[in-house]
Amino acid sequence: MELLVYIPKQTPRINYIFRHMCGRILGFKVKFCTKVEDFIAFEGVKFSYAKKKLGNEVFIQKFGLLDEQGINDLNFSVDHWEEVPCFFRVSSESEIPFDIFSAAFYLITRYEEYQPHVKNDVDSYPIEESLAHQYDFLKQPVVDVWTYKLKKILEAKFPKISFPKREFNSHFLIAVSKAFEHRHNGFVRFVGASFRDIFQLQIKSLFERFKTMLRLQPDPFDIYDELIGFAKENKLKFDFYFQLSNYSRYSKSISYNKRIYHNLIKSMGDYGDLGLLPGFEGLHDYEILEKEIKRWEGIVNRSLVKTLIKNYHLNFPDAYLNFNKLEVEKDFSMGYQKNIGFRAGTCTAFQFYDLNLEQVSGLVIQPYVLNSRILKGIDIYEKIEELKQLKSAIVSVDGQMNFIFENSDFVDRYSKNAIFALMKEMKQ
Incomplete structure (x- = not known):
């Protein structure tokens, strides 16, 4: 119209x-x-x-x-x-x-x-x-x-005019900065981490590490099958964002070259959309970001569409300028890591506007309402009640409600069950 x-x-x-x-x-x-x-x-x-x-x-x-x-x-x-x-x-x-x-x-x-x-x-x-x-x-x-x-x-x-209608929807994003806690990290890292546990008297962590490596229990971060099962049972769709940075003080995941990591990424693509979780260095260096995008595209065999920044600061507007130059279509990083709400005042996706050049870019920003960093150390069930009110406000304007979690959020049984309860309440 x-x-x-x-x-x-x-x-x-x-x-x-x-x-x-x-x-x-x-x-x-x-x-x-x-x-x-x-x-x-x-x-x-x-x-x-x-x-x-x-x-x-x-x-x-x-x-x-x-x-x-x-x-x-x-x-x-x-x-x-x-x-x-x-x-x-x-x-x-x-x-x-x-x-x-x-x-x-x-x-x-x-x-x-x-x-x-x-x-x-x-x-x-x-x-x-x-x-x-x-x-x-x-x-x-x-x-x-x-x-x-x-x-x-x-x-x-204009009472005779029929106005277009849109619908409320919720969207859940899973960030994977560290694919596995203990397994597939390599022998040198295993030995180093074990000695660190001994010196710091982290006996429980040491036993967990050995039991995982001896395959007496699954890796704590390997919760992917359970996530997929929950999504199927509740008719939800998850997007998965994987980090492909070089090993550094900021990135502790397994090597981006490992076949098992490639297989994991591709398998998650069977159940939801895939995106890139840029590393800390990539957010501050255009060439490193470009390399990470090429790695992602080489594994997935298609052009990168979506990015997400979860645990690092947004580096606004530079991050968006770089995403736009590298032809990223959608980004889900607009929000406050430790506060629920709308950083940009809207629950509708919008194009990035560069105020320095007075230009509209092709990058579409998808704002989120909750980053799971908010949930650390609190009663998640109490947050559900708060989020119900927020959902009502979004439903009243037929908007979108985006939530960001990470695989490590589902290790603890209490947190996992609470987050699953949250997802059930927030789905459309």
């Missing part, structure tokens, strides 16, 4: 955010016009986006951010409209009392992360500096909520 928007002047920012909100979220084919007579003559769904109202049309007043270029200091306050946080206030002439398009652009492009800030050692951008954290709307997909409020206004104005 076609939507016409009157604008005095088209800019890359306007084109980008309208195609996300009115296109991706509402399902319209968006067209712009700069001539008043063309706008008046159009008989379908339409509204104007300008500084001043033309007549009796649906009118959204612009704040001005979408006409700018580069990153500037912005002075604005956050308040509420119909119990939803809002900012970039405009006059009462506007159907909505704030510029939802400028506000959404600010959040989705991560405008605030381009501004000067002190980086931390986990997420690069400290959550304490984010607008969503400061004003307590991190757990609300505000961009989608604002867009659905615009939809209601358009439905009231």
Whole structure:
């Protein structure tokens, strides 16, 4: 269905955010016009986006951010409209009392992360500096909520129009940075790890290591068959992301050259989509990242589509710039490792917009709501209740709920059962 928007002047920012909100979220084919007579003559769904109202049309007043270029200091306050946080206030002439398009652009492009800030050692951008954290709307997909409020206004104005419909869905990603805990690591690493356990008096770990190597018990991290069985029983689909880095202080998995690792990766591809888990060095060195992608493609025998960063900081925007150069299509790393919620304010996939060049890239960012690092050392069942509320918010806007886990999360029986219970509650 076609939507016409009157604008005095088209800019890359306007084109980008309208195609996300009115296109991706509402399902319209968006067209712009700069001539008043063309706008008046159009008989379908339409509204104007300008500084001043033309007549009796649906009118959204612009704040001005979408006409700018580069990153500037912005002075604005956050308040509420119909119990939803809002900012970039405009006059009462506007159907909505704030510029939802400028506000959404600010959040989705991560405008605030381009501004000067002190980086931390986990997420690069400290959550304490984010607008969503400061004003307590991190757990609300505000961009989608604002867009659905615009939809209601358009439905009231154009009651005979049938609006497109999308559906809620949940998505579970399994990161594999270390494929096996003890087995297949090689004799030298086995001896070294055993001596370390002895010197540190880790007797339980030492026995576990020997029992695993003697095949008296399965490797603790080898939970792949159980994951597949659970997925089949509950009609779920998992994506698997494997790390193929050189052995280093950051990467302790078995060699990417080992046939058993190749067989594992290929076998998981029979049950879900596969992607790359870039190593720490690859996130900071373009050439190393390129090598890791080539390794992945050599094993899987097809072009890499998906990437995920789970336990390292996002290195924004450099990581996305490199992914885009290497023609990665989708990335699932947009979120806070130790906080539930929406880092970019939306539960809908969006294209990466480079604010430095004012360009839209081909890379599509899939935001996540939970990284399993949050679950370490806590009662997971209590988090399920919190996530139920978050799910309700996402269902209300027919969005997507992405969860990131890793194979090591399923070693402990309590954690495994709790995560399985979480997955059952969160599936669509």
